[in-house]
Amino acid sequence: MQRTVRRKGGLDPSMIYKVFGAVLFIYLFLGFMVLPCLNTLTSIFTTRDAAGNLDPMAVIRFFFAGNMPSFVINSLKLAVCLVITVNVVGISIVLLTEYFDIKGAKILRLGYMTTLIYSGVALVTGYQFLYDSNGMLTQWLVRLFPAMNRQWFSGFNAVLFTMTFACTSNHALFLRNAIRGIDYNTVEAARNMGAKPFKVLFKVVMPTLLPTLFSLTVMTFITGLCAMSAPTLLGYNSINPEIVRMAGSSVADEAFPQARAALLSMILALFTIVLLTALNHYERKGHYLSVSKTKAKLVKQKIQNPVWNVVAHAYAYILFLIYMTPVVMIVLFSFQNWPAIRAKSLNVSDWTLINFFGTQDYSYTTSRGKQRIREGVISGVFSNADTVGGIRLSFVLSALAAALTCVIVVIAVNYIFKHRGKKRGGLVEACLLFPWLLPTILICYSYRIFFNSDVWYVLGKNLYYRENVRFLIVMAYTVVKLPFALRMVKAAFYAIDDELEDAARNLGASQLVTFLRVKLPIVLPSVLAVFALNFNALFTEYDMSATFHSSYGKSYAMVIQSMTAEEGRDGYNMNGSGRRCASTVFIMLVSGLILYLVYGVGARDLGERLERRKKRREFFARLTGRKQKTA
């Protein structure tokens, strides 16, 4: 039997840490994954009737008797439609920029990828800004077509439209990589055998993209099913907003709202589990792997038919306009003063930075003709107490959760790799992947209900009470992000050559030193990327924020949502829309910076960094030399 040589003699001092770590892991897993969800599940079957008798099937009966199925049907309808529209748009943008020879493809690609930095609640409110009844585009359209319904952008259509363009980020990333991985020789071979370009596309190219498309379809379906911000803000009765509504309701208002919310979240969980199981099964069957040893780079295909070529170009640029218009408008309007924003008119003379920095007073005349001044009611993102508070809270909570996720995952993956092929390694991995099976809303809802009383498990504390909710938010953020972090960090650990560890040990390094000085520096870029991507996602996260929304847990997303509420009423909150635009610009800058750091700076290895440092030094040396000469 192979055994690795260990130091002999006495109790291994690291054993204490190992036992402590195991106990802590089990405590956290049970307390923040199993028990709250179990509580939600049992709450469905522990409802009591008016006489106080246990009636386990009450919610189920209520479900079929009341309007609850309509929420499920609405969510399913959205998910199904979204799968179609997102795939049509997603496949289109990838083919137009990567497969077909479309003029200006680089610019088009940038436009299509704006959803990577402009998403979530910021995107939904941005679309609202343009398309709702007072939106700029709606106003233009009404001027063109006076009979048009001003309220066209609400309900299902608005949600579908918004989410279609918001959910193509995965296509832009993963389908693009898949199409770039195609061996061009296969295309040439098909052409050589007489296949026409579109035949090649459908018979050679598309089949190789099917596995990726299947994964994207499942993920889009789940996104549609669990949609939160768009239905909430645009008014569509789907499952998630209803769960949040009922979570905040009481028995005085309606029949057992919590149990009904629990049932809805369990239905969502069932759908998710079935879909992810199907996805997992499909992925295990394997992908179409290129058998080519010398892969040729894909060459863009020119559309020979002039009519189709014009149609393709027109389609590409219309999509570009749909993607870019909200972004451009939001940026432009963030520099306009509030009267210009109200009038939805762009004017250089109305240029201002007030939506970002500083405060202004608002002077107005009352109905009795008196002149009044409201001090500081026009304020910038970084001068408005509410907004700054939201940013600060989201920043701290997101950073804490992202860091905690990384720490847990790095330690866990190191453990998993040490115990590869053993049951305990697999068990730790399964525990960390567990939240993947559960919809975010189920986890958050479960937390909210389970911890909204003095719970023995957390030393009799109510974690939903006052400031404690912030701890709950951090835990929810962390748990939800664990599966993604695990997959990314695990992939990074695979890159560590086993011989590196052997080499370090041979040179006298202990296991801890080997981990800290050899393994961690190798995976650090990936860990930092996971931290940055998680932070980015959580900073403007809406779903969880809405579930935990309270005066002590008002995150940035909730602040953005509330910015236009009661805008200007009684002279308060005059530039809410302007601040919202400025917030979106701020979010885009933060996201853009993070993506640059992750994929730009973070992707460089030591050699590239040293090379750049050398060039910088040479540049400054030349610069200094010239200056000295001039002097």
Place this chain on the structure above:
Amino acid sequence: MIQLKDIVVKFGDFEALHNINVHVKEGEFFTFLGPSGCGKTTTLRTITGFIEPVGGSVSMQGEDITHVPIEKRNIGIVFQSYALFPTMTVKDNIAFGLKIKKLPKAEIERKVSDIARKVDLSDEQLAKAVSQLSGGQQQRVAIARALVTEPAIICMDEPLSNLDAKLRVQLRNELKKMQREFGITTIYVTHDQEEALTLSDRIAVFNKGYIEQIGTPNEVYNHSATEFVANFIGDINPLGEGFVNGLGLPGDKHHFIRLERVRVNREKDAGEYQVKGVIQSREYYGLYIKYYIDAAGQTIKVIEKNDGINIYEPGDSVSVGIHPQDVMSY
């Protein structure tokens, strides 16, 4: 220097090494040679301490080190992948072991620059990341890192296998030169018989967890102890009935002859057995030509030096001669 006594290693129920006995002498270049999965790397990892045997002992300079932790064995290793730390510069890679030993900074500096000079690494290269070096330079760094801690022996696990053919030959010579200069006992693992023959003072030929033969390159090549060794090192012709009977060899054994020992179109020597044959095909290698000749009821492979004059065409009739003393019988 290093002695393995009755080493047995098991992976689960599978016995990977069966009673391995090796004695490597001081300053010797000793090679473990064999095909994949024969146990050569397992033996090396047992010496270095990554694997603990279930039976037998490992001793170094007379001291039993079977249960001594890896880092206490004072054995340098050059890994197959070189295992250079990608997040460190060349200098930091070389200094890693010295830093772990907590040597004073000045001493680390001195030792690193000494070893860098010996393995021909410049100051500029020391400041580079390992990814900025060529394969050959990376190998030098790996050797420097293994040697800088002044180990008693150095173990190399197929360090040339990642390089292209030309560089492999070049570095093979450098490796031997360095080993001679440092005078360090070296244990080398390879599956490449040419590498083993050119580098080694002695070779242990492994097969299925056993050592088939230990000997000098000349011994294992010209006096192969077993059929496996004869077959694994170099190329051989199994002799069929025609040759066996013609040479008067005993029929209860297998008989082989190396390709270069078969004589084509030469004057018949005393005791030589000669038959007529026909060239079936040929392979041109530049320095030599390999012929496939139909003779004595079998196809026999022959290597002839390419002198540019005596080149036979398929269909040519030739004489094929074999000396009985060149036949290896098992």
